[in-house]
Amino acid sequence: MSSPESAFSSLFKEIDGLKEHFITRLSKAVSIPSVSSDLTLRPKVVEMAHFLKSELTALGAAVELRELGPQPDAPDTQLPPIVLARYGVDTSKRTILVYGHYDVQPALIEDGWATEPFELVQKDDKMYGRGSTDDKGPVMGWINSIEAHQKAGIEFPVNLIMCFEGMEEYGSEGLDDLIFAEKDKFFKDADAVCISDNYWLGTTKPVLTYGLRGCSYYSVTVEGPAADLHSGVFGGMVSEPMIDLVHILSGLVSPDGKILVPGLMDLVAPVTEEESKTYDTIEYEMNDLYAATGAKTNLHDDVKRTLMARWRYPTLSLHGVEGAFSAPGAKTVIPAKVTGKFSIRTVPDMQPHDVDELVFAHVNDLFTKLGSKNKMEIKLLHDGKWWLSSPSHWNFEAAKKATKTVWGVDPDLTREGGSIPVTLSFEQATGKNVLLLPVGRGDDGAHSINEKLDISNYIEGVKTLSAYLHYVAVEKME
CATH class of the missing domain: 3.40.630.10 (Zn peptidases)
Structure with missing residues (x-):
């Protein structure tokens, strides 16, 4: 040939x-x-x-x-x-x-x-x-x-x-x-x-x-009163679903990107010395990140940690809130039911069912500590390994x-x-x-x-x- x-x-x-x-x-x-x-x-x-x-x-x-x-x-x-x-x-x-x-x-x-x-x-x-x-x-x-x-x-x-x-x-x-x-x-x-x-x-x-990376996508729903309420009439009298949800979401990830779900990082395969060396020759600069995002809001200051955060380690991101007021202007409403969406990008050797168990346990624990009289439900919307x-x-x-x-x-x-x-x-x-x-x-x-x-x-x-x-x-x- x-x-x-x-x-x-x-x-x-x-x-x-x-x-x-x-x-x-x-x-x-x-x-x-x-x-x-x-x-x-x-x-x-x-x-x-x-x-x-x-x-x-x-x-x-x-x-x-x-x-x-x-x-x-x-x-x-x-x-x-x-x-x-x-x-x-x-x-x-x-x-x-x-x-x-x-x-x-x-x-x-x-x-x-x-x-x-x-x-x-x-x-x-x-x-x-x-x-x-x-x-x-x-x-x-x-x-x-x-x-x-x-x-x-x-x-x-x-x-x-x-x-x-x-x-x-x-x-x-x-x-x-x-x-x-x-x-x-x-x-x-x-x-x-x-x-x-x-x-x-x-x-x-x-x-x-x-x-x-894989992706496990979740929703957290907090439900309280039977209908939206006027904050001037009922504020301070009832447990507000939005406040509960914000507390739960803030307990998932820190501003510096650290995942706050206990035990999650223990599922991650350790980085070998051989693997670590592969990052040293990859052609990438921090300016590439700045150009792609249009801002200098990077969590890490060097290329290696930036790339490892991009594909070698898991990340948790908050995506939005369903049911809350989001239009321009002011509306003094207490929403009766709100749903927060977040996802975890998974890496070797994280198994989806193990991730789910840890996430569900952590979210339930966060809600229990609030002592709220509202109802909370967490769901897995979809996952991919x-x-x-x-x-x-x-x-x-x-x-x-x-x-x-x-x-x-x-x-x-x-x-x-x-x-x-x-x-x-x-x-x-x-x-x-x-x-x-x-x-x-x-x-x-x-x-x-x-x-x-x-x-x-x-x-x-x-x-x-x-x-x-x-x-x-x-x-x-x-």
């Missing part, structure tokens, strides 16, 4: 020549407002699925739109289909399973966008538009790779299985059931999994991601070589503070190594206004994904 590098010169030249065509493809995708959380736009989400099917079918892929049935919380609405596609059936080649999503977050010009969110606008070598980096750009990257190989006359190095969903931004309803149902069917031939749905740590150096892969696996080695070939540097090996539950689902279902290979940069603004994808990341990303597949084809399997 010839070396992967022998194909790169003509392949990369072809990718450069197809630049405007690839940008046009992404522009068409961005123009479809496939907002999964907006039921009025559900037809547009379905339209996006059909767009993907059309693009892939035209390139010779076998494509199926797998219907998932009604949406659980809106039974009169059908879930958008999952796009299942296969390109290549050569049993002598490795098979790589790739995942992405074609739905996007809501976006309105009045939110503060400088351009129309569902038009791909080029400015200063960047492409602005909702979904450009999350996740339509990377999804188009796989399609672009297939086309580039065809037009360059280069044999595609692997069999490619594609799984693109339309509900990622709204909880991935139906995805897990499909993954486990198809683990011995559509996905059975997969030798490894690659997901491009995250970003570089900063703006200048590529990364490969091998770990994600952390994920940790092996960055020395041949799947990662192929991605390292591809990154070095295209970008000229060895990628940083990083973990992430957020959660992508599908990584763990694919790992558990297939038993194969899962790699996170990001295309976009850390300043792309996914989920935010003015989301963008640098043109260089998009085009060089196609090269990286393509080179990865070539290295995968020959990388020694261990």
Whole structure:
């Protein structure tokens, strides 16, 4: 078998020549407002699925739109289909399973966008538009790779299985059931999994991601009087739910970020000396944090502690209060019932049920100490476990070589503070190594206004994904 590098010169030249065509493809995708959380736009989400099917079918892929049935919380609405596609059936080649999503977050010009969110606008070598980096750009990257190989006359190095969903931004309803149902069917031939749905740590150096934190999300409800009361009449006469809730929430985390739930940190796997050293070479500066947040409100003054707080240790965040007065102006009301929301980002070796036990016990203890006559209830709204892969696996080695070939540097090996539950689902279902290979940069603004994808990341990303597949084809399997 010839070396992967022998194909790169003509392949990369072809990718450069197809630049405007690839940008046009992404522009068409961005123009479809496939907002999964907006039921009025559900037809547009379905339209996006059909767009993907059309693009892939035209390139010779076998494509199926797998219907998932009604949406659980809106039974009169059908879930958008999952796009299942296969390109290549050569049993002598490795098979790589790739995942992405074609739905996007809501976006309105009045939110503060400088351009129309569902038009791909080029400015200063960047492409602005909702979904450009999350996740339509990377999804188009796989399609672009297939086309580039065809037009360059280069044999595609692997069999490619594609799984693109339309509900990622709204909880991935139906995805897990499909993954486990198809683990011995559509996905059975997969030798490894690659997901491009995250970003570089900063703006200048590529990364490969091998770990994600989990997320346990809770609500605390305090209920007292039968209806809202006038504070001038009843203030000082009744136990106020809002006061109870504020005391409970303040007992969960300190202003310096320390989690106040007893025993929680005892669940965390200790940091080894070898792991600690990996942070010393990661390219990141405190200015990257300042730029990303728009303020110098950092809890830590050095990079290592900042990064470890981002992905190595658990954090507890308060998210909001439901039922309290929040409109402009003054309203002297005592709310009868309020609900606070908070989450804990979990890490190895925290098990969700152990976290729940400690959180429930602590919240109940905080409420008991108040001596309140109100009623309190704590609930787990949802949870997702952390994920940790092996960055020395041949799947990662192929991605390292591809990154070095295209970008000229060895990628940083990083973990992430957020959660992508599908990584763990694919790992558990297939038993194969899962790699996170990001295309976009850390300043792309996914989920935010003015989301963008640098043109260089998009085009060089196609090269990286393509080179990865070539290295995968020959990388020694261990």
